[in-house]
Amino acid sequence: MGGRIFTVGRNTISETDLVRSIVILSFTICSILISAIAFSRSIPYINYQLFFIPIVYAAYFYPRKGIYVAAVCGVVYQAVGYYYSYPDSVAMLGVTAEALLFVIIAIVIAYFIEKIRSGEARYRTVFEHSQLGIVLFNREGFSVRQTNDKFAAMLNYSEQEILASVFTDLFFIDQEKERFLDRIDKHRETTDFETRLAAAGGAACWVNLSWSMIDDHTVSCTAININARKLAEKLNNDNMMKYRQLTEHSPTSILIVVNGVILYANPTFEEFSGYGAPEVIGKELVRFLDPRDLHTYSEFAQHWISRKPVASQGKFRFIRKDGGIRVAILFTNPIVHANKPATMINLMDVSEKLRLEEKIQLDNDRRRGIIITVAHELRTPLQPILGYLDMLITDPDGFGITDDTKKILERCLVSVDRERQIINQMLELSVLESGKLQLSRAAFPLERLVHDVIDTSGYLTKADISVTIPGDIMLSADRDRIYNVFDSLLSNAINYSKPPRNVEVFYRMGSTDEFHHISIRDNGIGIPPESIENIFEPFQLADAAKLSRKYDRIGLSLSNAKKVIQLHGGDITVESVVNGGSTFTLHLPKVVKSDA
């Protein structure tokens, strides 16, 4: 088709069209002349059928223009017919009917030709504009019979080069060619045959082939370029390898879960659960959980299904293959696994930690139990001693006791009382250390409390005490325990000094407004710098051996006081100069934290 092209006026006409036009014109002229002769000589054998030759010819190649040709032929035929038939009206009518027949025939032909042409055009469009590569080859010998530009472009060849080749020579590796030959021997039709074809320049092109036999000798094959997908898969695989390396050696258990089903478990999880990976993969994660934690788990799962990273608030119990229980905290991360959204779950095994914590708790409880029992056992025998001493001292005459004996008995009573205090402090310490203490907070005026302590314990008889606290300062604290703190500190301030004893209690505004600062300053013996760090430790006294004998006290009150203040969210600090006195300062938060 095609060939040389001529230009006539504004139209371009190909050589073929020119030839056809000449043929149509010649036949038309011939038909007119012959029919004119036939009319003039009244030859009945030759008539209008002659015109069918140019009309059919024209209508076949140029459907629309064929109708014009038929019309022209009809008009001329009618003119000639009328000229010779006049005035025979019957003959004239016949001529007109024959002329009309030309047009009808042209229209019918044009209609069918157009229809066939449009079908052809559609087929051509599909074939040439297809996104699919199409190649037709012979079943025997595999020589390529037809192809489209897409298939050629896929392999970077021209269509001519593909047409000149043998299809089986296009395979990239021989094994895949063998696989293709094997498949085409067994099946007339195949879809989704993935293989590599050799592109120009030696590169490989991944294609997805589908073929079917369109007759006994021809195979029609479509090819889809799947290079991009294969590349993505490869990248994904490379990433998976890296991923795998990370997870396989992770010290925490790692699971990859889709819709609650485990797709991957690392070796640490195998160790954690006692199950091998094949026993776990494909199963639902909940199957390994302690049924008691199912409810919390489903709540937790709601969160990570929403594809946000989450950490479990609580701990989950897992049942091991051997029936044992392990406890873990879960952390989840949304990931993409095998091109699909998935969740990566890290399990942090806290079983050992919990076991140790429980053990420590148990030890603490046991220790506290021992202290309580010991305290009970120490207190009970004091009761008869205390009772008898009280009896004798309150009624010396009744028991015939002299003044000297009474003094001795009074000293015994002081000792019993001290012993009682020591035991009480020991108990208080065990309560403070147990962490189970609930402070009963209430608001009270600070100044009033300090005066209560001084009055009740009669400290004014032992020292000169000045109190400088604004009357409107209110504390929100456990009053009884704060009372004991002031009692201990004032008692210390007095006991650790020689007359004339001066003790100052004063309130100081700090640099920030968050704390009350209350100081108790004495003019006592002071604390040596090497001891100052230890004075808040239980049973630690500054220069313990000497002081305990000299001042008759034991070192629990300061450590208890410090713990009480710390429970309130504050602290006690101390500044001291040897032989220059000490200042103990309480720092108590003004605003009470709800959890303090």
Add this chain to the structure above:
Amino acid sequence: MRKIMLVEDDQQILDMMDILLRKIGYEPVLVSDVRDALDLVKNNPPDLLLLDIMMTPVNGWEFLEKLRGEFGNRDLPVLLFTAAPEAEEKVALLHDPRIAILQKPASLPDLKAGLERFLI
């Protein structure tokens, strides 16, 4: 004279309290076996019960539960006479205004104050 029943398994304390209670003007009823106590409360009702806690085979709490529970005595004032440190917390949970604690060892003023809390 006000009658004070002392339930206590420590003989030393019983002996001492016997003298001390008389000295300060009360009539002591001494019970060394806690299992006898309920009958005695019924037959010889005291004005106040001084009750030790750490006793065998029935401890003070169990006795108290029986007394207030199946025995049906809800009015008898009880002073828990104990060296057990956790008693205060437990008493607070009972919400019974007629139960208080007298911490062992109690001095004479402690004892007087404790008794006078219910017996004035």
